[in-house]
Amino acid sequence: MSMQAVFCGVGEAFDENLPNTSILVQVKEDKNSRSALLDCGFTAASAFWGCSDDPLDLDAIWISHLHGDHFLGLPQLLLRFSEHARIKPLQISGVCGASSAVKQAMELAYPGKWDRLGFEIEFTEASSRDTFQLAGMQARAVPMEHPVPSLGIKLHAENRSLFYTGDGRLEKSFWPVLDGCDLAICEAFALEGDMPGHSSVSRVLSMAGLAGVRQTALVHMQRDERATHKDSLQKYFDQAQVTGFMPEPGDRVEL
Numbered sequence: 140m141s142m143q144a145v146f147c148g149v150g151e152a153f154d155e156n157l158p159n160t161s162i163l164v165q166v167k168e169d170k171n172s173r174s175a176l177l178d179c180g181f182t183a184a185s186a187f188w189g190c191s192d193d194p195l196d197l198d199a200i201w202i203s204h205l206h207g208d209h210f211l212g213l214p215q216l217l218l219r220f221s222e223h224a225r226i227k228p229l230q231i232s233g234v235c236g237a238s239s240a241v242k243q244a245m246e247l248a249y250p251g252k253w254d255r256l257g258f259e260i261e262f263t264e265a266s267s268r269d270t271f272q273l274a275g276m277q278a279r280a281v282p283m284e285h286p287v288p289s290l291g292i293k294l295h296a297e298n299r300s301l302f303y304t305g306d307g308r309l310e311k312s313f314w315p316v317l318d319g320c321d322l323a324i325c326e327a328f329a330l331e332g333d334m335p336g337h338s339s340v341s342r343v344l345s346m347a348g349l350a351g352v353r354q355t356a357l358v359h360m361q362r363d364e365r366a367t368h369k370d371s372l373q374k375y376f377d378q379a380q381v382t383g384f385m386p387e388p389g390d391r392v393e394l
């Protein structure tokens with residue numbers, strides 16, 4: 140069994156250089172493979188299509204919260220699936236309200252298309268600490284502090300595990316969730332400092348280090364912060380007790 144994370148996008152909402160943060164998780168076992176896309180914002184659908192080896196085979200989409208840079212790429216993606224004559228059912232799971240928000244977004248973007256997509260969509264909405272299945276992986280929702288209801292997700296397949304924050308501040312209470320994770324993908328909106336509803340590079344690295352995470356990927360950095368500080372991050376990685384890195388779009392990590 141192998142588990143791989145593909146960073147389709149790593150940007151925040153308005154970064155003109157980076158697609159919105161969106162991660163494709165692929166599990167391969169013998170000849171079977173399963174895949175889930177974690178978040179799909181304004182600019183993520185095209186990025187996903189460019190990164191995936193077989194986009195039509197996608198099993199599931201996770202929506203961490205209802206900000207546009209995390210779910211408003213869905214009308215484009217769903218209609219493209221339809222244009223490519225997809226018939227495979229699609230699971231969409233996410234925060235409470237995701238089901239009606241996706242249908243409304245689809246109706247605004249492409250009126251009348253929802254009922255004629257040509258494939259089934261199975262919605263499940265998760266609450267804090269729910270456990271459920273996402274593309275055949277064990278999933279657990281984790282509440283995040285953010286201006287709107289927001290859920291992180293821990294994915295587990297055999298002996299591999301991954302945690303993705305979506306948007307929100309990492310707290311000490313997350314240690315049991317992060318404990319032993321092979322990869323934590325964490326939003327780090329700023330380099331340092333304490334801000335409500337978001338984490339910083341220094342906060343994420345210290346918490347992930349203390350929690351015993353193997354590797355930590357920093358995503359969703361505010362565009363000006365990223366442009367200013369990207370080249371000076373190495374000193375933060377050198378001092379951290381965890382292997383930290385800032386992925387670029389298209390990067391792949393084997394867990």
Ligand SMILES: [Zn+2]
Pocket residue numbers: 204206285306
């Ligand atoms: Zn947000």
